[in-house]
Structure formats: structure tokens, C-alpha cells
Amino acid sequence: MRVSIIGATGYAGAEILRLLHGHPKAEVVHITSESHTGESISEIYPHFRGIYDMKLESMKDVVRIGQESDFVFIGLPHGHAMGVGKALAAEKTRLIDLGADYRFTDPAIYEKWYKVKHTHKEARSVYGLAELCREKIRDAKIIGNAGCYTTASILALAPLAKNHLIDIAGIVVDAKSGVSGAGRAAKQANLLPELYDSFKAYGVASHRHTPEIEQAVTELSGEPCVLSFTPHLVPMSRGILATCYAHLKDGVEPETVDAAYEKMYSREYFVRLLGRGGYPETKNVRASNFCDIGWHIDERTQRVIVLSAIDNLVKGAAGQAIQNFNIACGFDEKLGLDHIAVYP
Numbered sequence: 001m002r003v004s005i006i007g008a009t010g011y012a013g014a015e016i017l018r019l020l021h022g023h024p025k026a027e028v029v030h031i032t033s034e035s036h037t038g039e040s041i042s043e044i045y046p047h048f049r050g051i052y053d054m055k056l057e058s059m060k061d062v063v064r065i066g067q068e069s070d071f072v073f074i075g076l077p078h079g080h081a082m083g084v085g086k087a088l089a090a091e092k093t094r095l096i097d098l099g100a101d102y103r104f105t106d107p108a109i110y111e112k113w114y115k116v117k118h119t120h121k122e123a124r125s126v127y128g129l130a131e132l133c134r135e136k137i138r139d140a141k142i143i144g145n146a147g148c149y150t151t152a153s154i155l156a157l158a159p160l161a162k163n164h165l166i167d168i169a170g171i172v173v174d175a176k177s178g179v180s181g182a183g184r185a186a187k188q189a190n191l192l193p194e195l196y197d198s199f200k201a202y203g204v205a206s207h208r209h210t211p212e213i214e215q216a217v218t219e220l221s222g223e224p225c226v227l228s229f230t231p232h233l234v235p236m237s238r239g240i241l242a243t244c245y246a247h248l249k250d251g252v253e254p255e256t257v258d259a260a261y262e263k264m265y266s267r268e269y270f271v272r273l274l275g276r277g278g279y280p281e282t283k284n285v286r287a288s289n290f291c292d293i294g295w296h297i298d299e300r301t302q303r304v305i306v307l308s309a310i311d312n313l314v315k316g317a318a319g320q321a322i323q324n325f326n327i328a329c330g331f332d333e334k335l336g337l338d339h340i341a342v343y344p
Contacts, residue, residue, distance in 0.1 A: 013075035015318035023336030102144030148316030239282030280309035
């Protein structure tokens, strides 16, 4: 399959390139960057030297790029993928957007939270969380890749919501991410002296991944979901640890919770269940497409606390995009992704 990457110099775009190098059925034909047009990708990312020395193109000729590609991965900030989607609407090219433009079933929710007008409301797009949306992904023209925080949180909550084991009202998600989740653009808050030896929350009661988690939980449970989501920034480069709290419904036994996770994920290669009492760690999924999940039941408060760890750049971005690509192509989902985590 011929694939191209629009926005290849962001962290997610570069991670797609890294992972595709080991994919036996993907050929990278175009990579773009508006800020580095004409430069070699290995000049921007020296770890590609001798492996990828391709020249970066401008996306101004996106129709030609699309016509010469079977799939296009879009690694642009929100608001920009819709232009690519519209430009390639008449082409056979299929798109995987790593941004937020195609994640929502209701464009009004996107507009409310992202403060951008949705200009491609007629798009035939599906949500791209592989383990939950596999059948829809197979034939989709446009796949809206799930976000990083949302992937960790939704996979943690899905068995509970689907099996109606928790009160949908009152869910709390507390998540921590490495700084690569903020992107590669220079920001004072992300400088080493500002970030190192510190730990902070941000986007309290306003983070844009909130409605994405709510949308998934609503669809899984059949009940309207409004939850609290608080992200935190941790002084590490990669990784997300999400801690999700919910009240168990009356009469739900610990064994019922265990069975729900086993039923949903026992055959999912990339979801590793640590079981009741398990403690996922970001280091154990670093640079891999795995999501490790463990859960605890607090009988005193009748709460279930679910812990979920992913690499935000792999399972939370590039790896999930390639997993979706594999599903859409009818390939083994593990192609290009069957890597052991980098440890320590």
C-alpha cells in the first residue's frame, strides 16, 4: 500500500514514519511539512539518517499526493485536516486523521470545544479506536484517530460502561501525560527549567478530550455521560497513566467486574490485563502499542478504580493510526506494531 504523511515533522508524524519502516506492506511515497519544505526528514530528525532521507514536500499539491497514495495519514493541528478531507473527497484515497476534526458524531460538539467551524460536516468518517470500532473502520473513507488521553481512558472504562456495572453519572478521570503530548512547537512552559522537578494540572474542567470520552461512554452504555476529566503534565517525554473512578451499581460483585474485562479484552493483543490489584506503569509500554490495564475495588466507598497506561505517541497516536490502517486494509493488526516496550 502506498502511504503518505501530511505533517511529517510533528512528533506523531515522525512516529508514524518510524513504525512504518518495519511494516512489510506499506510504502511511504510522500511526506510533507510547510515549515521545512525542501529539507530532508533526516535533517529534522537525525535518528532517521540513512533510513529515511526523503525530501519534505509542501501539501499545496495535496490532490496529486492523494492520487498517488492509497492512504494518507494526517498529522496536522486541529482545524486543518478538514481541508485535506474536502480536497480528496472525490478521490479513492482513504484518510486517517490523527487530529480531532473527524472524531465527533456531532460537529456542533467539536465546534463548541475546539472553537473552530467544522467545514466538512458531510464527511463519511468513523471514530478510530481500534478495539471498539473495528467493524466500522474496515470500510471507512475517513478514520478519526482517537486521542491519547481518550484512548487510555475509554479502554479503561469500556467494559464497565458496556455491561452497565457503574453509575454513568459521577465518573472521574485523572490522567498524567509526558510532555511530548504537547507537541514539538517551542513553548516556555515546556522548557526544561520550567518543567523539570515539577508536576502540574492543566485544562481543569475544560480539556478538549472531555467530550470525546463522554461520547464513547454514552455510546457504550446507552446513557448520557457527563464526567470530570483533569489532565496533568509530568516531566517525562512519553507515556500516559489514566486513573478512572466510578461508583459500582448495587449488587455488582468484584468477580463480575473481572469477568467484564476478560470478556472484552481477552482476545485483544494490544490490551494487556494486569487484573484486579494490578498496577500499570508507563515504562512497561514505552514505545509500544500496548495498553496495560489494572483495576481495584474499594469496598468502603463502593468505587472501582481503573488504571490504564499507554505510550501517548504510539497507542495514543501513531501506533493506533497504523493499527487502524491494518484493519482498513484487511492486514494482521500487528503488522509494523509487534514491538516489545523499550525498557528501562
